[in-house]
Amino acid sequence: MRLKSKIVAAITGLVFVVSSFLSWLYLSALLKQHIEQSYSATDVIAHQMLFALRESIANGLNNRKVDTNDPAAFRIAVADALRKDPGLNALMNSIISYSPTVFDVSIADKSGRALLSTDPTQQDQLLPTRPEYGALLNVSPISTLEVLLGPPRVYDLSLGLDLNRQRFLTVHIGIRTTLLRNAFEPWLVEAMWVTSLVILSSLAVSAFLANLALKPLEDISRRLDLLQSEGKMQSEAEPDESVDTVAQVSHKIERIGRRMRNVEEVFSALKENLDQILSNLQDGMMLFTRDARAVLISSSVERFLGRDRDQMFGATIHEIFNRGTILGRTIRQAFDAGISLVQEEVTTETGRRVEVSLDFIYDENSAGGLGALLTLHDLESLREIENELELSRRMAAIGRLTSGVGHEVKNPINAIVVHLELLRNKMSAEDSASLRHLEIIQSEIERLDRVVQTLVDFSRPVELRLQDHDLRAVLSSVLTLASAELETMGIEVASTLPERMVLVKVDGDLLRQALLNIVLNGAQAMQNGGRLEVLLAEDARWAVLSISDQGEGIATDVLPKIFDLYFTTKKTGSGIGLAMTYRIVQLHNGKIDVESHVGRGTKFTLRIPINSDTRQRGQLETATTLLEEQQG
Known part of the structure; x- marks a missing residue:
């Protein structure tokens, strides 16, 4: 059987089931309605009989003396009055003649014997026990049909007449099932024909519509x-026409x-792959559709606009760029006019220099453009990179120079020390003035030797011992180490650390040395005490650590030189600490930025790259720790 035929058969069968069920509900409701109507009509007849019975007794016993204490005599008198009442007999005969469902009408005494009945054989006889006609009102339609179509039966509907609060006479109306069937048969046959026609029509229409729907x-x-x-x-196979x-x-x-x-x-x-490439771009890149909606945004755009890129996806260029800003006005004017921008330099309100390029994308087969590509290039970052490269070149040159100087100076110093010791041995103790000069010379030579050794140590290649470290723990150990000195200087430390681990792959000892140099440098800048703020955060690529002091600040002309070896503005400073810190951060492929305002303080910002595998493992360990805490 073909699948299409199966679907049509299934739809037709479903329609048949639904239409049959609705037809059955209709027939059931119709049958119940006719049973209720028949019961109501019979109940009216019973009340008419009860009213006529009262009138007959009242008229028949009105002028007749009856001993009510003699039940037999009283029964005879009542029966005689009923049988001789022409109105009552006429009513009973009319009920039998004109009611289509009433089989017989009887009036019985309290013992159940018939005093008067339309059936002469029941006169003065005990009436048979019959089921109540009202029971048909509460049975199911199937049971009702079984009664109507089954063997002939007589149901009874009765009403009683009380005397002195006791049942005196009872009116019995007999309803025969064959009479009910004859009364119900016309409309029942008609309803079955209608429902059958409806079912057949529904089947035909459903089959037709199913074929029409599948066409x-x-x-x-x-x-x-x-x-x-x-x-x-x-195609895996040619289509089979037989299917x-x-x-x-x-x-x-x-x-x-x-x-x-x-x-x-x-x-x-x-x-x-594209998202990974875009995340590594320093330039901001945005791709717009022909209706000016952003569909591709690099993560670097957030640095230029200060907005989360998830909020910009799907937004129009007019919603992203504000006409009130110089950058936004330049881009919107060019986009609305359809004019391309080629490395247009824009200086923002903050003095930041941004190079803007706007290229429209066209298709030969399309009447309109496909969209536009916007590129934002940070000239300030380029200048900072050039400065860092220049500083790196200078540091490299200093390293080469110091390594050579250290090697060349170390040997003469050793020779001088040897000959100085020989000269001291040859001099007598009496020549104290000469010995004092020799001691001065020796102390200066030792100081020169320490300087040369420092140069050698600074230029010597460093072997990193990289391991996974929680940057929070590294920072906490540095603050603990410096806490005693900071307390004596009246420095208050305010540290803000994230709740979850910030895992980086670093040399823990070298990084502690670098952080300690910055912390102590900031503390020494606050001679009268103050507040040292430490903030640790992370983004998609970096662990960002900022250390801010409330010191005197660094002058603008001095700021570019603070990482130079031996450069210092302190009387007792060596000029090696910050240079070593810069070198350690570079060895870890990190970045270090300095922001200072004279009279307000200095802020050092270190960025250490986060290893993606390490970060995922750290998140898993953090989740595991939280789960254990909750279970505990």
């Missing part, structure tokens, strides 16, 4: 073939789905 699958199949040919998709359309369409959609999943995997890999 477009042939057109879909042709369009899928066209899509395959345009996409140069190689129905639904199976063909399902097979083709499955092949296209596999192809789309393959394309999606390639696209995801390309997107991941």
